[in-house]
Amino acid sequence: MFTIKRSQKFEYAHRLLNHPALCQYLHGHSGNAEVEIMSNTLDDQGMVEDFSILKKAMSEVLDLWDHATLLYENDPLISTFMLHQQRLYLFNEPPTAEVMARTLFNKLQDFFPGRVKRVTISETEKNQATYDRGI
Amino acid sequence: MFTIKRSQKFEYAHRLLNHPALCQYLHGHSGNAEVEIMSNTLDDQGMVEDFSILKKAMSEVLDLWDHATLLYENDPLISTFMLHQQRLYLFNEPPTAEVMARTLFNKLQDFFPGRVKRVTISETEKNQATYDRGI
Amino acid sequence: MFTIKRSQKFEYAHRLLNHPALCQYLHGHSGNAEVEIMSNTLDDQGMVEDFSILKKAMSEVLDLWDHATLLYENDPLISTFMLHQQRLYLFNEPPTAEVMARTLFNKLQDFFPGRVKRVTISETEKNQATYDRGI
Amino acid sequence: MFTIKRSQKFEYAHRLLNHPALCQYLHGHSGNAEVEIMSNTLDDQGMVEDFSILKKAMSEVLDLWDHATLLYENDPLISTFMLHQQRLYLFNEPPTAEVMARTLFNKLQDFFPGRVKRVTISETEKNQATYDRGI
Amino acid sequence: MFTIKRSQKFEYAHRLLNHPALCQYLHGHSGNAEVEIMSNTLDDQGMVEDFSILKKAMSEVLDLWDHATLLYENDPLISTFMLHQQRLYLFNEPPTAEVMARTLFNKLQDFFPGRVKRVTISETEKNQATYDRGI
Amino acid sequence: MFTIKRSQKFEYAHRLLNHPALCQYLHGHSGNAEVEIMSNTLDDQGMVEDFSILKKAMSEVLDLWDHATLLYENDPLISTFMLHQQRLYLFNEPPTAEVMARTLFNKLQDFFPGRVKRVTISETEKNQATYDRGI
Numbered sequence: 119m120f121t122i123k124r125s126q127k128f129e130y131a132h133r134l135l136n137h138p139a140l141c142q143y144l145h146g147h148s149g150n151a152e153v154e155i156m157s158n159t160l161d162d163q164g165m166v167e168d169f170s171i172l173k174k175a176m177s178e179v180l181d182l183w184d185h186a187t188l189l190y191e192n193d194p195l196i197s198t199f200m201l202h203q204q205r206l207y208l209f210n211e212p213p214t215a216e217v218m219a220r221t222l223f224n225k226l227q228d229f230f231p232g233r234v235k236r237v238t239i240s241e242t243e244k245n246q247a248t249y250d251r252g253i
Numbered sequence: 254m255f256t257i258k259r260s261q262k263f264e265y266a267h268r269l270l271n272h273p274a275l276c277q278y279l280h281g282h283s284g285n286a287e288v289e290i291m292s293n294t295l296d297d298q299g300m301v302e303d304f305s306i307l308k309k310a311m312s313e314v315l316d317l318w319d320h321a322t323l324l325y326e327n328d329p330l331i332s333t334f335m336l337h338q339q340r341l342y343l344f345n346e347p348p349t350a351e352v353m354a355r356t357l358f359n360k361l362q363d364f365f366p367g368r369v370k371r372v373t374i375s376e377t378e379k380n381q382a383t384y385d386r387g388i
Numbered sequence: 389m390f391t392i393k394r395s396q397k398f399e400y401a402h403r404l405l406n407h408p409a410l411c412q413y414l415h416g417h418s419g420n421a422e423v424e425i426m427s428n429t430l431d432d433q434g435m436v437e438d439f440s441i442l443k444k445a446m447s448e449v450l451d452l453w454d455h456a457t458l459l460y461e462n463d464p465l466i467s468t469f470m471l472h473q474q475r476l477y478l479f480n481e482p483p484t485a486e487v488m489a490r491t492l493f494n495k496l497q498d499f500f501p502g503r504v505k506r507v508t509i510s511e512t513e514k515n516q517a518t519y520d521r522g523i
Numbered sequence: 524m525f526t527i528k529r530s531q532k533f534e535y536a537h538r539l540l541n542h543p544a545l546c547q548y549l550h551g552h553s554g555n556a557e558v559e560i561m562s563n564t565l566d567d568q569g570m571v572e573d574f575s576i577l578k579k580a581m582s583e584v585l586d587l588w589d590h591a592t593l594l595y596e597n598d599p600l601i602s603t604f605m606l607h608q609q610r611l612y613l614f615n616e617p618p619t620a621e622v623m624a625r626t627l628f629n630k631l632q633d634f635f636p637g638r639v640k641r642v643t644i645s646e647t648e649k650n651q652a653t654y655d656r657g658i
Numbered sequence: 659m660f661t662i663k664r665s666q667k668f669e670y671a672h673r674l675l676n677h678p679a680l681c682q683y684l685h686g687h688s689g690n691a692e693v694e695i696m697s698n699t700l701d702d703q704g705m706v707e708d709f710s711i712l713k714k715a716m717s718e719v720l721d722l723w724d725h726a727t728l729l730y731e732n733d734p735l736i737s738t739f740m741l742h743q744q745r746l747y748l749f750n751e752p753p754t755a756e757v758m759a760r761t762l763f764n765k766l767q768d769f770f771p772g773r774v775k776r777v778t779i780s781e782t783e784k785n786q787a788t789y790d791r792g793i
Numbered sequence: 794m795f796t797i798k799r800s801q802k803f804e805y806a807h808r809l810l811n812h813p814a815l816c817q818y819l820h821g822h823s824g825n826a827e828v829e830i831m832s833n834t835l836d837d838q839g840m841v842e843d844f845s846i847l848k849k850a851m852s853e854v855l856d857l858w859d860h861a862t863l864l865y866e867n868d869p870l871i872s873t874f875m876l877h878q879q880r881l882y883l884f885n886e887p888p889t890a891e892v893m894a895r896t897l898f899n900k901l902q903d904f905f906p907g908r909v910k911r912v913t914i915s916e917t918e919k920n921q922a923t924y925d926r927g928i
Contacts, residue, residue, distance in 0.1 A: 121653040131266035131281035140320035143340040146266035146281005164617035169650045185275035198333040205278040212434035248391040256923040299887035347704035380709045383661040401806035401821035410860035413880040416806035416821005455815035468873040475818040482569035515574045518526040536671035536686035545725035548745040551671035551686005590680035603738040610683040752839035785844045788796040
């Protein structure tokens, strides 16, 4: 089986409400998204998919996450951020790397139905979370 | 001449008020600080300075910047952040990598007077700013 | 399925007795351990497991490997090292990356029973070994 | 199950005939090949396979790709390159990362029959393709 | 003194005519350009120069080098490449990292007169060349 | 002025006698050496020096440090290591990154008299030491 993987960085602020340690405070990361698309065969160009197509699909989400603040929809900071016209992306769960990975995975399914193998979000070089199709 | 360099990461949110592009919106970075300390001679341990000493000095500032929001003191978001007890670090200039580098440089002068050679702050892997002693 | 992965470095000396080439001589590496923990669901914090919990579990082993010498229990150098009170970690097999990966995997099973997906030890940036649960 | 992975860089020129964008023009990459070999057991040395054996097997192909030009066998530039005695490696498909990964995978099967798990070719740090044994 | 540094990758083919070893054959690299611009003071935005301005200036050259073939103007392959409408960038010296660094340095002087501190071209992660203003 | 820089890794064990913390115990690193050679002019090949020449000069020292144990000549472990025919490299100072950098610098002066600009030894990705010609 063939798989292509493309990674892309994005610069975001977030915080995890109710987190017992420092993650409860607004902070930020140079996040990295890695997306894997699979195929049993190659197209006429010898490709699973042109990397530029994958880039474009990823950007549908990553352009919204880049230079933005990612928050849980219950976060009390939201009203002030909206008043000051910040770029916000709201989740109905805490904005962890796990939740971000599943969110990106699901959005990419629209572009590559049944062919998204795995999405990984790296919060830092040390910490990352992956969502995949299971076995 | 001998120089030692130590680098350390920190995860911060910031924004640049009045920036014409996306940097005006609150976002974040996995920042990296590189500090260089110089000496013409080595101590009994064969060192410019024990790396653990340099680490401790850097942490005096970086522990305040890590998992925090760095803002210009005129930023209208500050009052809300204070109300919600966020970890803030305020500058009397825009919180650019240049300003952060000079700030860290000046703080380290207290620990290593006349021996701080250069401080570099990387906002991303591609973009960084350095403050040094000039020639 | 969700997976989180955390990596951590450690600085160790080792040697491989009977190795036909340079690995027979005592040398060292900046090793890297990557541990993956899996889960079908997320907890209330939107996490597989808090990264700090995973860090703590990994440290149970990695704190013993860091700034230490890893040797096969039959190594004739051991008595001298003990006499000079070195930090030793002994294996009943050669201290290869493969053996280290399985050792760390098995220790982590105590903390995350049935949920350790894969452990990878990188000896260098080029060479690494993985132990996983099979299929 | 145990897996070892070795990566090796190679510097190559290529182009993709009929590609709609810039890849149609001759250009180059610092490619990276990652090869994974698996085993359920370890040998007497505590290894899946000595890394030097894997390195030697990989070099059978990578020495031909390094400092060479990789082209589709129909490429009209070939005759001129042969006249000027260039180092060429020709494929009967477009020389994409996908095709390169499968080519290397198949060659390595001669050395490690049934034990090659996965081969990944990175064109750039962002874009890579993998060929594996499927499930 | 303040310095900002921006790095950018580009994918190019080249060869060094008359080189005694493998560099005489057409091959390629994922090159990296690092440009440093200096200033004694910061502007109103707290910057040496907006990174986007530096990016734009660098692109004036790097867009020509990316997905292109860089050759010495005497290279006998040029006529064939022109016939096949390749993207070529010709130098009146061998296209080494040293020559590329000086070329980019001189072009950037038009944008930042007297303020270009140093330009570094990395051919590979191991090998790089720098051109600077001397002392 | 032109400078070329080449980096090379080496895998070594060492310890720092009398160090107050963990460095007193035998441990190891994947060290990295970066050597910079300068020149005001380029040779006929458009080079400061062929990278292969620099590689060869660096190897004169690095081949002795790789897969070896680096110790202060007073270290009480030496006699046992000699008895067991280990690969040793002894310094008349503690084997710190600083001392290693100056040692490599001085050896390279034999190959490139007056043209060695700077030698940097990285113990880890975070900690490094440089020896240069001063101003």
